[in-house]
Amino acid sequence: EAGVTQSPTHLIKTRGQQATLRCSPISGHTSVYWYQQALGLGLQFLLWYDEGEERNRGNFPPRFSGRQFPNYSSELNVNALELEDSALYLCASSLPGNNSPLHFGNGTRLTVT
Amino acid sequence: GIQVEQSPPDLILQEGANSTLRCNFSDSVNNLQWFHQNPWGQLINLFYIPSGTKQNGRLSATTVATERYSLLYISSSQTTDSGVYFCAVELGFQKLVFGTGTRLLVSP
Numbered sequence: 001e002a003g004v005t006q007s008p009t010h011l012i013k014t015r016g017q018q019a020t021l022r023c024s025p026i027s028g029h030t031s032v033y034w035y036q037q038a039l040g041l042g043l044q045f046l047l048w049y050d051e052g053e054e055r056n057r058g059n060f061p062p063r064f065s066g067r068q069f070p071n072y073s074s075e076l077n078v079n080a081l082e083l084e085d086s087a088l089y090l091c092a093s094s095l096p097g098n099n100s101p102l103h104f105g106n107g108t109r110l111t112v113t
Numbered sequence: 114g115i116q117v118e119q120s121p122p123d124l125i126l127q128e129g130a131n132s133t134l135r136c137n138f139s140d141s142v143n144n145l146q147w148f149h150q151n152p153w154g155q156l157i158n159l160f161y162i163p164s165g166t167k168q169n170g171r172l173s174a175t176t177v178a179t180e181r182y183s184l185l186y187i188s189s190s191q192t193t194d195s196g197v198y199f200c201a202v203e204l205g206f207q208k209l210v211f212g213t214g215t216r217l218l219v220s221p
Contacts, residue, residue, distance in 0.1 A: 043211040101161035
């Protein structure tokens with residue numbers, strides 16, 4: 001079974017640009033989660049999508065947004081990039097329901113210069 | 114908000130040694146997971162353990178939800194066990210709050 005796949009692996013952008021990160025969940029998983037892991041910080045919850053809808057959002061400004069497509073894949077968009085947005089962005093997926101463990105992808109490392 | 118603290122923050126072991134990592138959380142939670150982040154950043158789900166004890170090879174975990182802590186045991190450690198170990202607690206709306214992490218280095 002293929003795991004959660006994320007692309008690109010690495011992304012380098014300059015301040016003010018936009019970044020788009022992509023995630024494909026495990027087959028059969030309808031929930032997709034996005035996390036940010038900045039240098040020296042723990043994993044911070046960004047967004048949760050389920051069945052195409054945004055279900056929950058972490059404490060991030062509106063320039064962090066995303067969507068989930070009918071095939072349950074997801075995009076994370078970061079507008080007006082700032083230097084402190086440099087981080088590892090991890091996507092996870094799970095089966096529907098409250099008691100489903102999360103499975104993580106390998107992440108996208110975003111560097112903003 | 115809920116606080117999730119892990120100890121120790123850093124741990125250095127000789128290959129073959131055993132260790133116990135601890136995760137304390139400040140409020141009732143729906144579920145708890147342990148993850149291993151390897152040196153390449155990949156995050157791997159180790160245990161999904163809201164309560165009780167589970168074992169998987171050299172690893173085992175115990176969660177005592179009433180006392181708000183969980184333990185991860187690593188026996189006969191190997192160099193491939195190196196990395197950061199996170200516990201994460203699940204609140205409502207499937208939001209995972211991650212602990213501060215334990216950085217483990219296993220030397221040959």
